[in-house]
Amino acid sequence: MAGSEQTTPVRPTLAAVARLAGVSPSTASLALNDSGPVADATRERVLRAAADLGYAGPDPRARSLRRGRSGIVGVVLEDTLRDAFRDPMNVLMLDGIADVTGAAGSSLLLLTETLGRPSALVDAPVDAVVLFGCSTRVDESVAIVRRRGIPVVAIEGRPVPGVLDIALDNREATATLARHLRDLGHSRVALVTLELDREPVAGPLTEARIEAAASFTALERIRGAQDVFPGVGGRSTLGSSIEEGRLAGLELLADPEGRPTAVIAQSDLLAAGVVRAATELGLGVPGDLSVVGFDGVRIDDPVADDLTTMVQPAIAKGQAAGRGVLALLTGAAPERVAFVSQFRRGSTTAPPPA
Amino acid sequence: MAGSEQTTPVRPTLAAVARLAGVSPSTASLALNDSGPVADATRERVLRAAADLGYAGPDPRARSLRRGRSGIVGVVLEDTLRDAFRDPMNVLMLDGIADVTGAAGSSLLLLTETLGRPSALVDAPVDAVVLFGCSTRVDESVAIVRRRGIPVVAIEGRPVPGVLDIALDNREATATLARHLRDLGHSRVALVTLELDREPVAGPLTEARIEAAASFTALERIRGAQDVFPGVGGRSTLGSSIEEGRLAGLELLADPEGRPTAVIAQSDLLAAGVVRAATELGLGVPGDLSVVGFDGVRIDDPVADDLTTMVQPAIAKGQAAGRGVLALLTGAAPERVAFVSQFRRGSTTAPPPA
DNA sequence: CTGAAAGCGCTTACAG
DNA sequence: CTGAAAGCGCTTACAG
Numbered sequence: 001m002a003g004s005e006q007t008t009p010v011r012p013t014l015a016a017v018a019r020l021a022g023v024s025p026s027t028a029s030l031a032l033n034d035s036g037p038v039a040d041a042t043r044e045r046v047l048r049a050a051a052d053l054g055y056a057g058p059d060p061r062a063r064s065l066r067r068g069r070s071g072i073v074g075v076v077l078e079d080t081l082r083d084a085f086r087d088p089m090n091v092l093m094l095d096g097i098a099d100v101t102g103a104a105g106s107s108l109l110l111l112t113e114t115l116g117r118p119s120a121l122v123d124a125p126v127d128a129v130v131l132f133g134c135s136t137r138v139d140e141s142v143a144i145v146r147r148r149g150i151p152v153v154a155i156e157g158r159p160v161p162g163v164l165d166i167a168l169d170n171r172e173a174t175a176t177l178a179r180h181l182r183d184l185g186h187s188r189v190a191l192v193t194l195e196l197d198r199e200p201v202a203g204p205l206t207e208a209r210i211e212a213a214a215s216f217t218a219l220e221r222i223r224g225a226q227d228v229f230p231g232v233g234g235r236s237t238l239g240s241s242i243e244e245g246r247l248a249g250l251e252l253l254a255d256p257e258g259r260p261t262a263v264i265a266q267s268d269l270l271a272a273g274v275v276r277a278a279t280e281l282g283l284g285v286p287g288d289l290s291v292v293g294f295d296g297v298r299i300d301d302p303v304a305d306d307l308t309t310m311v312q313p314a315i316a317k318g319q320a321a322g323r324g325v326l327a328l329l330t331g332a333a334p335e336r337v338a339f340v341s342q343f344r345r346g347s348t349t350a351p352p353p354a
Numbered sequence: 355m356a357g358s359e360q361t362t363p364v365r366p367t368l369a370a371v372a373r374l375a376g377v378s379p380s381t382a383s384l385a386l387n388d389s390g391p392v393a394d395a396t397r398e399r400v401l402r403a404a405a406d407l408g409y410a411g412p413d414p415r416a417r418s419l420r421r422g423r424s425g426i427v428g429v430v431l432e433d434t435l436r437d438a439f440r441d442p443m444n445v446l447m448l449d450g451i452a453d454v455t456g457a458a459g460s461s462l463l464l465l466t467e468t469l470g471r472p473s474a475l476v477d478a479p480v481d482a483v484v485l486f487g488c489s490t491r492v493d494e495s496v497a498i499v500r501r502r503g504i505p506v507v508a509i510e511g512r513p514v515p516g517v518l519d520i521a522l523d524n525r526e527a528t529a530t531l532a533r534h535l536r537d538l539g540h541s542r543v544a545l546v547t548l549e550l551d552r553e554p555v556a557g558p559l560t561e562a563r564i565e566a567a568a569s570f571t572a573l574e575r576i577r578g579a580q581d582v583f584p585g586v587g588g589r590s591t592l593g594s595s596i597e598e599g600r601l602a603g604l605e606l607l608a609d610p611e612g613r614p615t616a617v618i619a620q621s622d623l624l625a626a627g628v629v630r631a632a633t634e635l636g637l638g639v640p641g642d643l644s645v646v647g648f649d650g651v652r653i654d655d656p657v658a659d660d661l662t663t664m665v666q667p668a669i670a671k672g673q674a675a676g677r678g679v680l681a682l683l684t685g686a687a688p689e690r691v692a693f694v695s696q697f698r699r700g701s702t703t704a705p706p707p708a
Numbered sequence: 709c710t711g712a713a714a715g716c717g718c719t720t721a722c723a724g
Numbered sequence: 725c726t727g728a729a730a731g732c733g734c735t736t737a738c739a740g
Contacts, residue, residue, distance in 0.1 A: 011502070011503045013732095013733060013734085014733065014734060014735095015733075015734090023710075023711085024710070024711045024712075025711090025733090025734080025735090026710075026711060026712080026713095026735080026736080027709085027710055027711070029734070029735060029736085030709095030710090030735090030736095033735085035735085035736090036709090036710095036736090037709055037710090038709070038710085039709055039710085042709080042710080054501060056476075056501045056502040056503070057476060057477055057502075058477070058733075058734060058735090059419075059732085059733050059734070060424075060477045060478060060479035061415065061418045061419040061422075061424055061479050061732080061733075061734090062419050062716090062732070062733035062734040062735090063477075063733080063734060063735080064415045064479060064716095064734095065413075065415040065416050065419045065716050065717070065718085065732090065733080065734075066715085066716050066733080066734050066735050066736085067716085067734090067735075068415075068716070070414075070415055070479060071474075071477075071478075071479075072426075072463065072478075072479070080449055080452075081445065081448050081449045081452050082445060082446065082449040085439050085445045085448075086445075091435065091436060091439045091440075092436065094435050094439075095434055095435045095436040098434075098435050098464070098466070102466070102474070105474070107463050107464060107465055107474045107478055108463070108464045109426065109461050109462070109463050109464075110452070110461060110462045110463075110464060111461055112452070112456070114456075120425075120456070120459070120461045122410075122411060123411055123412070123414045123417075123425075124414060124425075124426075124461055125414035125415050125418060125424060125425075125426070125479065147408060147410045148365070148410040148411075149365050149410070367716095367717060367718085368717065368718060368719095369717075369718090377726075377727085378726070378727045378728075379717090379718080379719090379727090380719080380720080380726075380727060380728080380729095381725085381726055381727070383718070383719060383720085384719090384720095384725095384726090387719085389719085389720090390720090390725090390726095391725055391726090392725070392726085393725055393726085396725080396726080412717075412718060412719090413716085413717050413718070415716080415717075415718090416716070416717035416718040416719090416732090417717080417718060417719080418718095418732095419716085419717080419718075419732050419733070419734085420717080420718050420719050420720085420731085420732050421718090421719075421732085422732070
């Protein structure tokens with residue numbers, strides 16, 4: 001109005017409203033939040049004053065300091081959002097979390113685990129944190145958060161005391177797929193894994209690398225395959241995407257000699273990539289090569305539309321994580337939750353070529 | 355240790371550290387942040403005290419109240435995260451924003467515009483907000499945020515005073531596609547639009563609905579088509595997805611009589627769906643039907659892999675929005691940014707059937 | 709029903 | 725170089 005200010009207009013405070021209404025800040029606060037007995041006339045005066053001043057509600061920063069709660073739940077994903085959201089599983093889990101925490105009035109803060117750069121996690125104003133355990137850098141995050149005394153829920157994390165775990169039967173589920181392949185007659189099987197190491201490497205799986213695996217999810221799924229095919233080898237990737245699956249598939253299938261007759265991919269995206277690689281090399285699926293995935297996403301790819309896979313309840317997992325957060329926040333006894341995947345036979349598995 | 359507490363252990367405060375170190379809180383603060391002259395010996399004592407107590411750094415809530423900054427940027431998306439993230443454009447833009455704000459030490463808070471439920475936007479502790487303008491409920495968000503006096507950047511928003519706009523040449527870009535079709539000889543053209551209304555409806559486009567359009571992006575793209583094909587009709591959808599495109603395509607192509615020879619879809623996802631619908635109906639693309647999209651995403655669908663489309667710089671748009679936020683926060687003069695899309699001729703357009 | 713007071717945990721001029 | 729003080733904006737016992 002008077003003079004064209006460059007600075008942000010000063011936001012009216014509760015004190016200003018109280019002053020204009022001619023009451024104390026305490027009374028104004030009670031009236032505005034109607035959290036106490038206030039005379040109707042007084043309330044009205046306060047409300048009018050607030051309206052006159054354009055008071056937009058309490059400053060969330062002050063309120064959260066006072067209350068000891070920010071209403072924010074941190075969600076820790078891998079490196080870039082682009083990578084994290086490429087896999088529909090992550091999006092679905094996030095959506096599941098938001099379902100529950102959103103209904104309780106909390107919003108989600110996106111945090112990434114960037115190697116090198118100090119994590120925003122160290123001083124983000126979060127009430128609780130959800131870790132995506134398929135990430136390879138959960139351990140650092142857990143350390144930071146526990147130091148801060150903030151409740152943590154880990155989806156598929158390596159069981160750690162003090163961290164509420166939302167578990168999936170990764171090992172047993174993969175074993176189910178492996179048995180399916182074995183029952184079909186396969187014995188030359190190869191793995192295509194999710195990112196395995198803290199600094200992901202695409203390359204052949206070795207005992208040493210498996211030993212040192214940072215991703216609990218990837219490790220458990222490897223173990224499930226080993227339960228059925230001891231010593232099974234394969235390749236690790238840089239993460240769950242069709243392209244990574246394709247690259248791994250190309251490597252695995254290049255040499256007609258040692259070529260596997262079946263591939264166990266650790267996600268549907270990777271499996272779709274393997275199918276694509278096979279097609280490029282002129283191999284038929286499932287005629288020449290059987291391929292299984294994991295997740296049970298519908299992939300918009302006619303060539304891998306009907307994968308044999310384990311269907312996991314991604315949204316339910318997210319919701320359970322959300323409920324876990326809420327429980328931890330109210331001091332309730334955190335109950336570990338374990339989800340079970342379901343076998344779905346698609347059209348990408350068959351007996352090995354004669 | 356002593357007694358198994360149910361309550362969260364009390365976090366050590368700066369005051370506790372100072373007490374243990376035998377200095378004042380002010381000095382402890384200076385030492386911890388090294389933001390002032392402190393004797394080496396003193397600093398060491400403070401640091402040791404902090405370590406002994408397991409002090410995890412300043413409480414972000416208190417710090418942000420004091421500083422007047424939370425280090426959080428709100429990002430307002432449509433309804434559910436699942437819907438928002440289904441379109442790669444949104445993910446890429448988000449990633450672009452995170453690039454810039456993350457480097458400046460801010461994290462992203464996910465906020466959704468849910469009809470009915472009061473938006474978390476009214477009291478989220480954000481320093482600034484980025485609005486995704488293709489959403490149909492930007493106007494409410496703008497109102498809330500301006501009332502709070504928080505800087506706003508809108509990506510493809512309807513130009514509003516006080517809101518920094520990251521613009522895209524939606525109208526002209528669509529006109530380019532339309533001219534391409536006209537030059538090929540098409541005159542029976544139909545539109546498949548993004549969500550148009552506050553409460554999205556899938557159905558035939560009418561003048562009244564266009565008049566009342568809530569999505570500025572959708573509206574501008576309609577206008578661009580009308581610039582070349584006055585009065586062009588079509589169908590609106592519930593949002594950018596292959597399935598929505600398919601459904602709209604099925605409706606548009608059902609009747610062999612009035613069937614268009616070309617469809618202008620407002621996103622590549624929608625265009626892919628239209629191609630799919632055509633295929634289902636036994637129509638060849640581009641032989642029987644030409645289809646153009648918008649965005650320039652690579653869609654993992656062999657049948658719509660090579661769309662004729664306008665390629666838009668999604669990540670750059672996000673980065674520009676991020677820079678806009680930073681500028682607004684430092685009080686710099688906000689400069690409106692306008693991006694230009696590029697025509698890419700794919701294999702989904704050809705002259706109309708004879 | 710209303711107000712004075714304390715305090716959430718920190719940072720930042722300001723003295724000394 | 726160090727400390728006492730003020731204050732960010734609110735909420736919540738506690739008197740009255």
